[in-house]
Amino acid sequence: MTVVLGILAITVLLVFIIWFVSGPLRHPASAAPTQNSQQRALEAARDAKYAEIRDTELDYRTGKLSEEDFRTLDRQLRAEAVEILRSLDKLR
Amino acid sequence: MAVVGRAVLVVALLTTLFGITAALYGARHGRRDWVDAGRRSVYALAVILTVAFALLEVAFIDNDFAFNTVANDSSLTTPLFYRAAAMWGSQEGSLLLWVWLLSLWSSLAVFLTRNRLREVVPYAVSVLLGFGAFFTSLLVFFATPFGTTTPAPTNGVGLDPLLRNPSMMIHPPMLYSGYTFFTIPFAFAVGALITRRVDAEWIQVARRFALASWLFLGVGILLGARWAYSEIGWGGYWGWDAVENAALMPWLISTAFLHSIMIQEKRGMLKIWNASLVLAASTLAILGTFLVRSGILSSIHAFGASTLGIPFVVLIAVMVIGSIYLVVSRRDVLRSEHRLDSLFSREAAFMLNNVLLVGLTFVIFWGTFFPLISEVATGTQSVVGTPWFDRYTVPLALMLVLLSGIGPVIPWRRATLAKARRNFALPLVAAAAMLIASFTVLPISSSVPTVALFCCVAFVFASVGQEFWRGWRARRATSGDSPPRALISMVRRNRRRYGGYIVHVGLAVLFVGVAASSTFSRTQFVNLQKGQSTVVGGYKMTNVRPTAAIVTDPTSTGALLTLGVIMRVTHDGRYVTTLHPVAQYYDDETGGEGPVGSLIGGDSVSTLSLHSSFRRDISAAIDAPDIQSELQGEINHANTLVLDERSEGAVAQTKLSYYLLAAIAGGYVRHPPAAPLKLASSPLVMWLWLGALVVFAGGLIAIWPTAGVSGRVRARYLARVAHELGRA
Numbered sequence: 001m002t003v004v005l006g007i008l009a010i011t012v013l014l015v016f017i018i019w020f021v022s023g024p025l026r027h028p029a030s031a032a033p034t035q036n037s038q039q040r041a042l043e044a045a046r047d048a049k050y051a052e053i054r055d056t057e058l059d060y061r062t063g064k065l066s067e068e069d070f071r072t073l074d075r076q077l078r079a080e081a082v083e084i085l086r087s088l089d090k091l092r
Numbered sequence: 093m094a095v096v097g098r099a100v101l102v103v104a105l106l107t108t109l110f111g112i113t114a115a116l117y118g119a120r121h122g123r124r125d126w127v128d129a130g131r132r133s134v135y136a137l138a139v140i141l142t143v144a145f146a147l148l149e150v151a152f153i154d155n156d157f158a159f160n161t162v163a164n165d166s167s168l169t170t171p172l173f174y175r176a177a178a179m180w181g182s183q184e185g186s187l188l189l190w191v192w193l194l195s196l197w198s199s200l201a202v203f204l205t206r207n208r209l210r211e212v213v214p215y216a217v218s219v220l221l222g223f224g225a226f227f228t229s230l231l232v233f234f235a236t237p238f239g240t241t242t243p244a245p246t247n248g249v250g251l252d253p254l255l256r257n258p259s260m261m262i263h264p265p266m267l268y269s270g271y272t273f274f275t276i277p278f279a280f281a282v283g284a285l286i287t288r289r290v291d292a293e294w295i296q297v298a299r300r301f302a303l304a305s306w307l308f309l310g311v312g313i314l315l316g317a318r319w320a321y322s323e324i325g326w327g328g329y330w331g332w333d334a335v336e337n338a339a340l341m342p343w344l345i346s347t348a349f350l351h352s353i354m355i356q357e358k359r360g361m362l363k364i365w366n367a368s369l370v371l372a373a374s375t376l377a378i379l380g381t382f383l384v385r386s387g388i389l390s391s392i393h394a395f396g397a398s399t400l401g402i403p404f405v406v407l408i409a410v411m412v413i414g415s416i417y418l419v420v421s422r423r424d425v426l427r428s429e430h431r432l433d434s435l436f437s438r439e440a441a442f443m444l445n446n447v448l449l450v451g452l453t454f455v456i457f458w459g460t461f462f463p464l465i466s467e468v469a470t471g472t473q474s475v476v477g478t479p480w481f482d483r484y485t486v487p488l489a490l491m492l493v494l495l496s497g498i499g500p501v502i503p504w505r506r507a508t509l510a511k512a513r514r515n516f517a518l519p520l521v522a523a524a525a526m527l528i529a530s531f532t533v534l535p536i537s538s539s540v541p542t543v544a545l546f547c548c549v550a551f552v553f554a555s556v557g558q559e560f561w562r563g564w565r566a567r568r569a570t571s572g573d574s575p576p577r578a579l580i581s582m583v584r585r586n587r588r589r590y591g592g593y594i595v596h597v598g599l600a601v602l603f604v605g606v607a608a609s610s611t612f613s614r615t616q617f618v619n620l621q622k623g624q625s626t627v628v629g630g631y632k633m634t635n636v637r638p639t640a641a642i643v644t645d646p647t648s649t650g651a652l653l654t655l656g657v658i659m660r661v662t663h664d665g666r667y668v669t670t671l672h673p674v675a676q677y678y679d680d681e682t683g684g685e686g687p688v689g690s691l692i693g694g695d696s697v698s699t700l701s702l703h704s705s706f707r708r709d710i711s712a713a714i715d716a717p718d719i720q721s722e723l724q725g726e727i728n729h730a731n732t733l734v735l736d737e738r739s740e741g742a743v744a745q746t747k748l749s750y751y752l753l754a755a756i757a758g759g760y761v762r763h764p765p766a767a768p769l770k771l772a773s774s775p776l777v778m779w780l781w782l783g784a785l786v787v788f789a790g791g792l793i794a795i796w797p798t799a800g801v802s803g804r805v806r807a808r809y810l811a812r813v814a815h816e817l818g819r820a
Contacts, residue, residue: 002093013100017139021110024125025129040209043293044293048358059504061566062566064502064503064507066511
C-alpha cells in the first residue's frame with residue numbers, strides 16, 4: 001500500500017513538473033514581452049547618472065566640494081545625462 | 093518514504109538538466125519560449141527540493157530510524173526542537189539544506205529579473221541550474237540523505253551534544269544562505285560576460301545580489317561567533333579555524349566588490365577588477381563549502397573525511413578556469429572608460445580599501461591552507477596559529493578602520509586641500525583626544541595596537557558623525573523639515589550612502605569589542621572547593637555550592653544529568669551577579685555501560701554561564717568532571733542492583749535506574765570534589781555584538797529597495813537636464 005502511494009505521489013509530482021515547465025513551449029504566445037535590452041541599459045545608466053548628480057550635490061552641501069568644483073562637475077554630469085537621454089530618444 | 097525521497101532527488105536532477113538545456117537552446121536560437129521553460133525549471137527545482145526537504149524533516153520528527161541520517165544524528169531522547177534541526181548535523185542533510193536554499197534564492201533572483209537583462213538571464217539560469225545539478229548529483233550518487241537500513245534500529249545515536257544549542261536552528265541556514273546567495277552574482281556575472289553586457293543594468297542587479305549575499309553571510313558568521321562564544325568546546329568567538337576563515341574570505345572579497353562596483357558605476361573604471369572580484373567571491377564560497385565537506389583540513393566544524401573532495405575540486409577548477417577565460421576573452425568590453433583624476437579622491441580611497449581587503453583575504457587564505465602547502469613543500473603538515481594571523485591581520489584591519497573614516501569625508505574625482513583641511517580637522521582632533529585619553533583615562537596604554545585602533549575608531553566616529561550632522565543641516569535648510577523628519581528623509585533619500593556610513597560605524601564598534609576583549613581578557617583555570625574564592629580581573633568569584641539535576645535539564649537539550657556550581661561574583665565588596673555553569677551528560681544509546689552507566693555514558697558538554705554588560709562580560713564554565721571514572725564504584729553497584737531486578741520488567745528497571753542515578757547525583761552534591769572551573773573577565777565583548785547589529789542595520793538600509801528616484805525629484809532633474817538639452 002505504501003509503495004503504491006509512493007509511486008502515485010511521484011507520478012503526480014512528475015506530471016505536475018512536466019506540465020509546469022513545458023507551459024511556455026505549449027503556449028509560446030504567453031511568453032511575457034520584455035523591453036528592448038539596450039533601452040533598459042540606458043534607463044539604468046540614466047538612473048545611475050541622476051543618483052550621481054544628487055550625490056555630487058550632497059557632497060557640495062556637506063562641504064566636500066568647493067562651489068567652483070561643484071559647478072564644473074554638475075555641468076559635466078548633466079551633459080552626460082543629456083547624452084543618455086538623447087540615446088534613449090533615438091531608441092523610442 | 094525513502095524510495096519516494098530518492099525518486100524526488102532524481103526528478104530534481106532531471107529538472108536541472110532539462111532547464112540548462114532549455115535555457116541555453118533558447119539563448120542560442122533566440123527562442124523566448126525555451127528560455128521561459130528554463131526559467132520555470134528553477135521554480136520547479138525549488139518545489140521538488142521542498143518536497144525532499146519536507147520528507148526528511150518528517151522522518152527526523154517521527155524518529156524514523158530506518159533512515160540512516162536519522163539514526164546517525166537523532167535519537168528518542170533528542171528533544172523535538174533539536175530533531176527538527178538535526179538534519180543539517182549530517183553531511184547528507186546539510187547538502188540537502190544547501191541545494192534547497194540554492195533553489196529558493198535562485199527562484200527569487202530569477203523572479204526579480206523576469207523583465208530585466210533579457211540576454212543575460214538565460215545564461216544566469218543555466219549557471220544557477222548547473223550548481224543545482226552539481227549538488228543534486230552529490231545527493232543522488234555520493235551522499236544520499238534517503239539511505240536506509242533494514243531492520244530499522246530501535247534508537248538512534250543522537251545529535252552531537254555540541255550541536256544542541258538554539259543557534260543550530262538558525263546559524264547553518266543563515267550561513268548556507270550566504271554561501272548559496274553568492275552563486276547569484278556569479279551566475280549573472282558569467283551571463284553578462286558571455287553576452288558582453290557589463291552595463292549599468294548589470295551593475296544594478298549584481299550590486300544588489302552581492303549586498304544580499306554579504307548580509308546573509310555576515311549574519312551567518314556572527315551567529316556562528318556568538319554560538320562559539322557560549323559553548324566551551326568551540327574555542328571562543330573567533331579561533332582562526334579553517335572553516336571560520338573559509339566563511340570570512342568571500343565576505344571580505346564581496347566587501348571589496350561592494351566598494352569598487354561604485355567606481356565602475358560612477359566612472360566606468362575597474363571593470364576587469366570588479367568582474368574578477370565577483371567571480372572570486374563565489375569561488376571562495378564554494379571553496380568554503382568544500383572545506384567543510386571534504387575533511388582535507390582539520391577543523392572542529394568539518395564533517396570529517398568524505399568522498400566529496402574530488403567532485404568539489406573539479407567544480408572549483410571549472411569555476412576558476414572558466415572565470416579566467418571569460419575575463420581574459422572579454423577584456424575589450426571591460427576596458428576602463430576613465431582614468432583616476434587624483435590620488436586624493438574617493439576612488440583612490442576605495443582602491444586602497446580593495447587592496448587591503450584582498451591582501452587580508454590572501455593572508456587568511458595562506459594561513460588556512462598552510463597545512464596543505466607545507467605538506468606539499470616539506471612532507472609534514474605545519475599549522476599556523478592565532479599569533480601568526482594576528483601579526484598580519486591586525487595592521488591591515490587597523491588601516492581598513494582608518495580608511496572607513498577617510499572615505500566618507502572626501503569627494504569623488506578630486507579633493508582640494510582647503511576642503512580637506514576643513515573636513516579632516518574634527519576627525520583628527522577626535523583621534524588626538526583619544527590618544528591622550530588612552531594614556532590618561534583609559535587603561536589601554538599597555539597595548540600599542542589597541543591604542544592605535546581606538547584612535548582610528550574615534551576618527552571614524554567623528555568623520556561619520558560630521559557627515560550626518562552636515563547632511564542633516566543641509567536637508568533642514570532645503571526642505572524646512574522638523575529635525576527628526578529631516579534626518580529620516582535624509583537617510584531615506586540617500587540609503588546607500590548613509591547605510592554605508594552606518595556600516596562603517598558598526599564595524600568600528602565591533603573592532604573596539606574585538607581589540608579590548610582579545611587584549612585585556614583575564615582567564616583563570618582553577619579548582620575551587622565549596623566556599624573557596626578567587627579573583628579574576630578584579631572580580632571575586634566564590635564557589636557557593638554544587639548543583640545536580642537529573643532529566644530536568646534546564647537548557648532542554650535532552651541531557652539526563654546536569655552537574656554544576658553556583659558562583660557568586662562581587663566587585664569591591666558589591667554584589668555583581670550569580671553564575672551557574674553546568675556540565676551536561678548525555679546517554680549512551682548503545683547501552684554498553686550498563687543500565688545506569690549508559691544514562692550518562694555518552695558525550696558531555698560544558699555550557700558557559702555568562703553575565704554580560706556594556707562594560708564587561710563575566711563568565712564561568714565548569715570542566716565536565718569525569719564521573720564515569722570518579723563514581724565508577726557507585727555506578728557499577730547501581731548497574732548490579734538494576735540487573736538483579738530483571739524479573740520486575742523493563743519499566744521497573746528503567747525507573748530504578750533513574751532513582752539510582754538520582755542517588756548518585758545526590759551523593760555527588762553532598763560530597764563534591766573541587767570544581768574544575770574556567771573563570772573569565774572580558775571587557776567590551778558586548779560591543780562586538782552591538783557593532784555587528786549596527787553593521788547589519790546599515791546593510792539593510794543600503795539594500796532596501798528605493799522607488800527609484802521619486803517622482804518629484806525625477807521631474808526636477810528632468811527639467812534641469814531638459815534645460816541643458818535646450819542650450820546644447
